[in-house]
Every structure is written in structure tokens, then in C-alpha cells.
Amino acid sequence: MSQDTQKAIAGKRAAQFVENDMIVGIGSGSTIAHVITELGRRVAEENLKIVGVPTSERTRRTAAKLGIPMYNVDDVDQIDLTIDGADQIDDSFAAIKGGGAALLWEKIVAVNSKRNIWVIDESKRVEKLTQYLPVEVIPYGSDQLFRRLENDGLQPTWRLDQNGNPVRTDSANFLIDLHLPAIESPQDLSHLLSEMVGVVEDGLFLNIVNQVVIGTDTDSKIIDVK
């Protein structure tokens, strides 16, 4: 079966964790598109009453179209539950996120949530993180920062759009992707990046997730993390 089928199975399952009157952080990406569809269905057909907090402008638009009332993160006291995707999750439940360029808002929403659920297909569960690591940077001085990353052996590339221009995030920043063979210590790497002036946020999500929903060909598996 296809990866998208697994994403759809997992997304539908994850949407069942949402209960009436919750303030729900809504992630970004193709897996979360399935969550949004199911939440929209529940709002329309089951009279589910929720408020959504988006992790990207795209998610805000998609969810609002389906009748989910959307608030900004600063308009709510605390988010009850955030459901988001991930690019890879390792054995210690550290994740790489930001393949869809939304890592900064995703991390802000995640750390302001009482609970976080990540939704993935089976291919994203790995022993060690090997996917490229997105880093969101301030445009000013970003060529200097890029050279520093190169000199540190972190193998950076610019994230470009179809026209060869730098991708701009929802906060108008640039993205630099680091192509490392494997991330041996996500904590050390995240710490190193956080000390570089001009780095806004990196795509390593550490000690955040409470539950992981994994779509398989026939069903979904739920892992309780904390």
C-alpha cells in the first residue's frame, strides 16, 4: 500500500483524540491534511466544538475552509492538544521536522501545548535521524552564517523554490538544510545551532512528544511516550 494510505489511516485515527471544547494545535503537511479533513467532518457531522491554532498559514486556510474556527497562538491561554506530522522519529523519540518549512511555528505551538501527538507513516520511524535537518535563519547575514555552517562541516544547502529563489517561511525567514549522514547526538547539535547568531530555530524536536500514531497498511499503532 502507498505511503499516503498509511498517512490517511494514521491521520484519521489521530483526529479521534480530539474532544469537545478543546483548543487544538493543528500541524502542517500532507499527513496533517488527513487530520484536518477528519476534524472538518467531525465539526460538520458530529457537531464537534473546537478551536484550532495553526502551525502555518496554509493550515489556517485549509482548516478555516472546513469550518474549524482558527485562532492565533497568542489568542489562547494554552493549547490542550497539538497534532502534527514529522519527517523522521528516532529510537529516543527525537524528531526532525520542517520538511514543509513550518518548523518555527510548529515548535512554538508544540511547546505551548499540554500534549503533543505526532502522526507518521511507517517509513519515518528510524533508529537514527538521517534526514536533512532544516534550520530557519534570519535573512540578514545569512550568507555569513551559511559559510560558518560549511566550515563546521554541517553540509548546508539553501532551500530554494521552483524559480531558484530562497523559500520564505511564514515569518519571512530563509531555510538552510543540513545534510548529515546521521545525527549521533540531536541534543548536542541543537545546542550548537542555538548558539549561532542568526539561527532562529532548528528542526530538531526533543522531549516534546507524548504519543505517536503510526499508520500501517491495515491499521494504526499508537505508542505512548510520556
Ligand SMILES: O=C(CO)[C@H](O)[C@H](O)COP(=O)(O)O
Ligand atoms: O514538519 C513538517 C512541516 O514543517 C511536517 O510535519 C513534516 O514535513 C511531515 O510532512 P508530511 O506529513 O507531508 O510527510
